[in-house]
Amino acid sequence: MNGDNPMHAVVAIKQVPDTSNVRIDPETGTLIREGVPAIVNPYDIHAVEAAVQLKERLGGGKVTVITMGPPKAAEALLECVEQGADRAILITDRKFGGADTLATSYVLARAIEVINAELPVDIIFFGKQAIDGDTAQVGPGVATRLNIPLITYAVAIEEFDLAARRAVVHRRVEQGIEVLETTLPVLLTVEKEIAPVRHAPLPRLIAAARYKPEVWTATAPVPFDPQQIGLKGSPTVVGKAYTPSPRSGGEVISVAALGLDAVVARAMAVIEQAHVRNLQPGTGVVS
Amino acid sequence: MNAEQPTIPRIWVFVEQQEHQVHPVSWELLGAAKRLSADLPGSVVEAVLLGHQVADLAPQAFQYGASRVYLIDHPVLEIYRNMPYAVAVSQLVTEYRPEIFLIGATTLGRDLAGSIATRVGTGLTADCTELSIDPANHILAATRPTFGGNLMATILCRRHRPQMATVRPRVLPMPEPVPDATGEVVHVPFDMREEDVPVKRLRLIRAEEQPNIEYADVIVAGGRGVGGPEGFALLQELADALGGMVAASRPVVDAGWMDASRQVGQTGKTVRPKLYIAAGISGAVQHRVGMSGADVILAINTDPNAPIFQIATLGIVGDLYEVIPALIREVKGQSYDGQAHL
Incomplete structure (x- = not known):
């Protein structure tokens, strides 16, 4: 449909531990990673879906998925192939270890430059944030490095005109929905509403089962700048990590033991303690 | 600029305004900046304000603790857009070299902070719940929850400047304003044409008043x-x-x-x-x-x-x-x- 210039979307994803299952070792106070399932970051699943649905809407194109992570992140890429991605690239090397968001955005931006040189990229998708770090920084970092427009918290693509090199995108802001017109290529970080996730049809599942993601290391096929990757390329370091010490709680009383009236009286004393305006004596205000 | 001592550690706060309303997180951050300043010898607390026809907001920043406001007032900054804001603030950072830079972790602040940090090539710690100065080496200790709140991590940015951090609204207490406080407004020129901004806002579909x-x-x-x-x-x-x-x-x-x-x-x-x-x-x-x-x-x-x-x-x-x-x-x-x- 787009003739000799089909749409090319790149989606950057991350494999994350399912943080709802993360537990802390009560003895050592450290994170128990064993047995915690690794999943595709939930927002990224919608980013892949948005790219695949855009391809369908335009009647053709290509979706390339990339991730930086350990070898096991290949599993996450295969899930994206099941969703409809055409090409998947795993960027993995011990040298990338310890990367903060600045170093991560360097690697992903450099990879996208190389992908773009092979087949020009029209749109790049990221999830709005990853649930393990919750920083929401890598997408903006990549857009900045590539010097292309950034639209965060995208919820819909209203128009996408490859020939005119423009798109109209809706993004969620505090005041409502902002409707933005942008030039292409553009980088979106997406909310889940951007595209509902569908079940993959059987042929795709079969194709994905046979698919082998490409593996890129720190040196081949793309030589990444060793000064900008991993710990070396990361301005931030973790000084210390600890389990949060809860604020100390007070007394716990029970209705069964004290009766309702006594419990409510105690509750009212605590509410008084909060100095809530409406309860201050003499105001007589009915809210 | 050259007459100033380059060694003054500047603690900066981004004053987020939209439609001429300042987001209260900006004042919460100025309160935090004041506390950090007490532990960072010789430091000053300053604010960064961008927009179009927003100079009248500067006195509020003084009331909440800034001694100086860097103001970039330009028509392309009328509504928030990533590119012109990131370029303008990065330009300020490059010129005045703050030691610490705090930004609210709002929709706008999160969009902006990562872009600035990448442009100036420094470290950024998102969604901090506690900020302090490490007494040993006078650097910012930025503590944040991670792994869904299961773990707290204190992040340091040892060699790169500014040390950037975002903090969510209401994580820090609101300081009391000092009504008669004054300060200096530094008008900083900015050169960008509307034609060079790749993103235009076509419209804003206002949501019903969100419960705040x-x-x-x-x-x-x-x-x-x-x-x-x-x-x-x-x-x-x-x-x-x-x-x-x-x-x-x-x-x-x-x-x-x-x-x-x-x-x-x-x-x-x-x-x-x-x-x-x-x-x-x-x-x-x-x-x-x-x-x-x-x-x-x-x-x-x-x-x-x-x-x-x-x-x-x-x-x-x-x-x-x-x-x-x-x-x-x-x-x-x-x-x-x-x-x-x-």
């Missing part, structure tokens, strides 16, 4: 234990009687009983009310990180082992459908005659 639970003094929050959407009418009645707002935990929002704008916690909002009543909320760590800054927490749960009791000022083991109606009667009785019934 972040700044409520009283919150009555319900969890899975409420049992269904109907139960929230009861919580609303108590909230109304106390002049407060209703909020919810994540399972409630995921189940569609309440709107996401009322969600408290790691993936929702951070609140800091005077009174937080948690009804039928077990109190997973993801919820607690969003509300443990409340002055007083009253928790009601049928499960005596609910983690919420570990942090509650008073925990009540009981049925919320028994306790809350009794509380409503008691609170209403008090409000009518204005006398405590205790």
Whole structure:
């Protein structure tokens, strides 16, 4: 449909531990990673879906998925192939270890430059944030490095005109929905509403089962700048990590033991303690 | 510029304004900057203000503790857009070399901060809950929850400047303004043509007024234990009687009983009310990180082992459908005659 210039979307994803299952070792106070399932970051699943649905809407194109992570992140890429991605690239090397968001955005931006040189990229998708770090920084970092427009918290693509090199995108802001017109290529970080996730049809599942993601290391096929990757390329370091010490709680009383009236009286004393305006004596205000 | 001592450690705060309204998180950050400044010898607290025809907002920044405001006033900055804002602020950073730069972790601030940090090539710590100066080497210790609030990590940025951090609204207390405080406005020129901005706003579809639970003094929050959407009418009645707002935990929002704008916690909002009543909320760590800054927490749960009791000022083991109606009667009785019934 787009003739000799089909749409090319790149989606950057991350494999994350399912943080709802993360537990802390009560003895050592450290994170128990064993047995915690690794999943595709939930927002990224919608980013892949948005790219695949855009391809369908335009009647053709290509979706390339990339991730930086350990070898096991290949599993996450295969899930994206099941969703409809055409090409998947795993960027993995011990040298990338310890990367903060600045170093991560360097690697992903450099990879996208190389992908773009092979087949020009029209749109790049990221999830709005990853649930393990919750920083929401890598997408903006990549857009900045590539010097292309950034639209965060995208919820819909209203128009996408490859020939005119423009798109109209809706993004969620505090005041409502902002409707933005942008030039292409553009980088979106997406909310889940951007595209509902569908079940993959059987042929795709079969194709994905046979698919082998490409593996890129720190040196081949793309030589990444060793000064900008991993710990070396990361301005931030973790000084210390600890389990949060809860604020100390007070007394716990029970209705069964004290009766309702006594419990409510105690509750009212605590509410008084909060100095809530409406309860201050003499105001007589009915809210 | 050259006449100034380059060694003055500048602690900067981004003053976020939209439609001529300053987001209160900006003042919360100025309060934090003042505290950091006390531990960083010779340092000054300064604010960065961008927009179009916004010079009249500068005095507010002085009242909340800035000694100087860097003002870039330009038509392309009329509404927030990533590119012109990131370019303008990065230009300021390159010129004045602040030591520390704090930005609110709002939609706008999160969009902007990552772009600035990348442009100037420095470290950025998102969503900090605690900021301090490491006494040994005078660098910023930025502490944040990670892994869904299960772990706290203190992040340091040793060699790159500025040391950047974002903080969510209401994580830090609001400072008292000093009404007669004054300071210096530095007008910084900026050169960009509208044609060079790749993104245009076509329109803004305003949402209905969103409940702003972040700044409520009283919150009555319900969890899975409420049992269904109907139960929230009861919580609303108590909230109304106390002049407060209703909020919810994540399972409630995921189940569609309440709107996401009322969600408290790691993936929702951070609140800091005077009174937080948690009804039928077990109190997973993801919820607690969003509300443990409340002055007083009253928790009601049928499960005596609910983690919420570990942090509650008073925990009540009981049925919320028994306790809350009794509380409503008691609170209403008090409000009518204005006398405590205790």
